[in-house]
Amino acid sequence: MASLSLQHIYKKYEGGVVAVSDFNLEIADKEFIILVGPSGCGKSTTLRMIAGLEDISEGEIYIGDRLINDVLPKDRDIAMVFQNYALYPHMSVFDNMAFGLKLRKLPKDDIKRRVSEAARILEIEHLLERKPKALSGGQRQRVALGRAIVRDPKVFLMDEPLSNLDAKLRVQMRVEITKLHQRLQTTIVYVTHDQTEAMTMGTRIVVMKDGFIQQVDSPTELYEHPVNTFVAGFIGMPPMNFINASIHVEDNVVYVAFENTTIKLPARYSIPEVLDHDGKEIIFGVRPEAITDDATYVSQHTVTGFSADVDVVELLGAETYLYVTVNGSLPLTARVDPTTSQSRVGEVVALAIDANRIHLFDKETEQSIIS
Amino acid sequence: MRNRNEPKLTSLSASLRARTVMIYVVVGLLALLSIFPFYYMFINSSYSSYHILKQMNLLPGTIKQLVMNIKSLSGHPEFNFAIGFENSLIISTAATFLSVYFSALTAYGIKVYQFKLRNAAFLFIMVVLMVPAQVSITGFVTEMMSMNLIGTKWPLIIPALAAPGTVFFIKQYLDSSLSLDIIEASRIDGANEFYTFNRICLPIMVPALATMAIFSYVANWNNFFTPSIILSRLQDKTLPLMVYGLYSDRFTDYGQVFAGLSISVLPLIVVYLFLQRFIIQGVSAGSVKE
Numbered sequence: 001m002a003s004l005s006l007q008h009i010y011k012k013y014e015g016g017v018v019a020v021s022d023f024n025l026e027i028a029d030k031e032f033i034i035l036v037g038p039s040g041c042g043k044s045t046t047l048r049m050i051a052g053l054e055d056i057s058e059g060e061i062y063i064g065d066r067l068i069n070d071v072l073p074k075d076r077d078i079a080m081v082f083q084n085y086a087l088y089p090h091m092s093v094f095d096n097m098a099f100g101l102k103l104r105k106l107p108k109d110d111i112k113r114r115v116s117e118a119a120r121i122l123e124i125e126h127l128l129e130r131k132p133k134a135l136s137g138g139q140r141q142r143v144a145l146g147r148a149i150v151r152d153p154k155v156f157l158m159d160e161p162l163s164n165l166d167a168k169l170r171v172q173m174r175v176e177i178t179k180l181h182q183r184l185q186t187t188i189v190y191v192t193h194d195q196t197e198a199m200t201m202g203t204r205i206v207v208m209k210d211g212f213i214q215q216v217d218s219p220t221e222l223y224e225h226p227v228n229t230f231v232a233g234f235i236g237m238p239p240m241n242f243i244n245a246s247i248h249v250e251d252n253v254v255y256v257a258f259e260n261t262t263i264k265l266p267a268r269y270s271i272p273e274v275l276d277h278d279g280k281e282i283i284f285g286v287r288p289e290a291i292t293d294d295a296t297y298v299s300q301h302t303v304t305g306f307s308a309d310v311d312v313v314e315l316l317g318a319e320t321y322l323y324v325t326v327n328g329s330l331p332l333t334a335r336v337d338p339t340t341s342q343s344r345v346g347e348v349v350a351l352a353i354d355a356n357r358i359h360l361f362d363k364e365t366e367q368s369i370i371s
Numbered sequence: 372m373r374n375r376n377e378p379k380l381t382s383l384s385a386s387l388r389a390r391t392v393m394i395y396v397v398v399g400l401l402a403l404l405s406i407f408p409f410y411y412m413f414i415n416s417s418y419s420s421y422h423i424l425k426q427m428n429l430l431p432g433t434i435k436q437l438v439m440n441i442k443s444l445s446g447h448p449e450f451n452f453a454i455g456f457e458n459s460l461i462i463s464t465a466a467t468f469l470s471v472y473f474s475a476l477t478a479y480g481i482k483v484y485q486f487k488l489r490n491a492a493f494l495f496i497m498v499v500l501m502v503p504a505q506v507s508i509t510g511f512v513t514e515m516m517s518m519n520l521i522g523t524k525w526p527l528i529i530p531a532l533a534a535p536g537t538v539f540f541i542k543q544y545l546d547s548s549l550s551l552d553i554i555e556a557s558r559i560d561g562a563n564e565f566y567t568f569n570r571i572c573l574p575i576m577v578p579a580l581a582t583m584a585i586f587s588y589v590a591n592w593n594n595f596f597t598p599s600i601i602l603s604r605l606q607d608k609t610l611p612l613m614v615y616g617l618y619s620d621r622f623t624d625y626g627q628v629f630a631g632l633s634i635s636v637l638p639l640i641v642v643y644l645f646l647q648r649f650i651i652q653g654v655s656a657g658s659v660k661e
Contacts, residue, residue, distance in 0.1 A: 010485070051555075052558075052559075053555050053558070053559075067649045072558075073555075073558045074559065074560070074561040074562065074563070076558060076559075079559065080555070080556065080559045082552045082555070082556060083552075084550060086550060086552035086553045086555070086556040087553075087556075088553065088556075089574075091576060099557070099560050099562075100559075100560035100561050101562060103561040103562055103566070104561055110637055147560070149554075151560070163498075182378065199461060330377055349402040361479055
């Protein structure tokens with residue numbers, strides 16, 4: 001186990017393409033760090049630089065106190081789990097898992113003990129004699145995990161390990177990897193484009209876009225306090241509603257106006273950063289669950305209420321998504337309680353925003369106004 | 372009520388059947404064309420030279436004549452099966468091993484490593500593929516003479532290292548069946564490059580290697596042109612050269628020639644039977660998910 005330090009990391013390709021720019025991150029020992037972002041954001045490149053599979057154009061990477069920029073992958077004491085498993089097709093599950101140990105010339109008894117232990121943890125003891133082609137997708141991914149576990153490396157690197165599994169298996173493996181982290185107490189760097197995986201597994205999440213870190217925070221902080229519209233829109237499903245609005249201040253009270261609606265914000269928003277935007281255009285962010293059609297709530301919160309036309313109602317069992325249009329032009333999504341929601345397609349519905357859970361972003365910089 | 376689709380289906384199945392029959396006829400004819408020369412060779416080894424020249428024989432002759440033809444081979448001054456077999460075996464085995472192994476290394480290098488002029492290197496190999504061996508034979512023989520290697524097996528073995536056709540075939544196979552993630556997994560597991568090639572990549576390549584080994588072995592075993600220039604003494608000659616020695620300006624015993632030819636191709640059939648079981652598709656199935 002070890003900490004990991006990435007200092008001013010750049011990855012520049014021939015032709016001037018910059019995949020990763022000034023990446024700075026301190027990963028503590030035993031931390032489960034998630035690198036998340038859309039395709040091409042540089043998350044996998046960063047992971048591959050940590051693994052030693054890509055050269056580092058600039059910057060320094062340390063595992064513990066050791067600078068590893070010029071250390072070969074085999075000497076970095078890391079293990080990696082690939083998206084497509086990357087098992088050795090001609091070897092049995094046992095040999096796949098034992099491969100790295102044999103190369104390190106460990107005693108046979110030790111190899112057998114370690115492989116058996118990992119197989120027991122991953123519940124693949126009965127598969128040890130099989131070849132990869134005789135395994136299901138989930139079993140193959142377990143073997144790939146097992147191959148990493150037996151090595152007892154300082155850092156685990158996982159490159160979208162669940163992407164090739166079906167939805168049900170993905171949820172199951174997600175839980176198992178989380179349990180594995182709790183059990184092994186090891187440092188994990190995990191790359192994914194799936195924000196659900198990021199939110200549920202990581203102790204901290206690094207959101208990336210176009211090679212730049214956007215925000216590094218715990219899942220809760222990231223969700224509650226996104227630093228910009230990109231992070232706010234990327235984290236959360238359905239995504240946050242972004243509304244072009246303007247701020248008006250009267251008697252130190254902040255009002256947000258959009259379409260033909262004006263809502264009053266609670267006193268806690270009367271801070272200099274917000275007050276400075278008086279009369280300015282902003283981006284008003286509201287998560288779908290902060291909009292409700294609950295009649296009692298709406299009647300009690302008229303200052304944040306508005307009406308909208310219901311376009312689509314999606315019943316998902318535990319929750320309902322309302323796709324509505326305000327003033328005939330502003331589409332919004334609301335996540336409401338199916339047990340209380342009375343909204344029907346084609347009707348005009350009264351909605352209210354939970355003003356304590358809104359976000360304000362600068363129109364030009366798209367950065368959050370509320371720090 | 373009669374199903375409206377029924378006549379349509381019937382005509383579809385009839386047309387499918389007709390197509391299948393057509394395919395079988397064409398494939399059967401092609402198979403016959405391929406097999407017939409071998410059949411003709413084996414059949415004629417059981418006839419006397421007189422009967423071979425007199426008529427076209429389509430049915431086997433006598434065992435007695437076959438034995439006579441084979442026995443006459445052993446008495447021929449230009450034919451020694453044991454020596455010819457040994458020479459052919461050494462040259463073909465060594466050349467096949469070298470061509471397949473080093474071609475695999477080359478293809479692996481081009482596939483796995485990113486380096487400047489990688490595409491140019493591959494293109495150069497392709498260009499070499501277009502040049503027939505006969506074009507360079509004068510220079511090759513002169514070079515071998517200067518190195519004092521004429522009359523030895525080396526000129527027939529060492530050049531097998533460079534086999535552009537084999538490189539091309541293996542490279543194409545790797546493009547479709549080798550995921551670079553497997554190579555990277557092996558590196559992270561602690562293997563060096565050579566170990567990764569030998570222990571991880573070569574086993575994945577086995578179907579391509581077996582296919583190329585068959586081609587290479589057959590080509591080297593049957594090679595007549597270069598050995599005829601390099602080898603002159605009887606104790607150095609390969610089987611095809613010895614069979615050629617059965618021809619004479621005055622009298623050629625064709626029964627003997629066909630028997631010699633039949634004996635000389637038998638080892639090839641054994642090699643084919645041994646290697647063809649390795650040509651199985653999907654050896655890397657389950658290794659990575661595309």
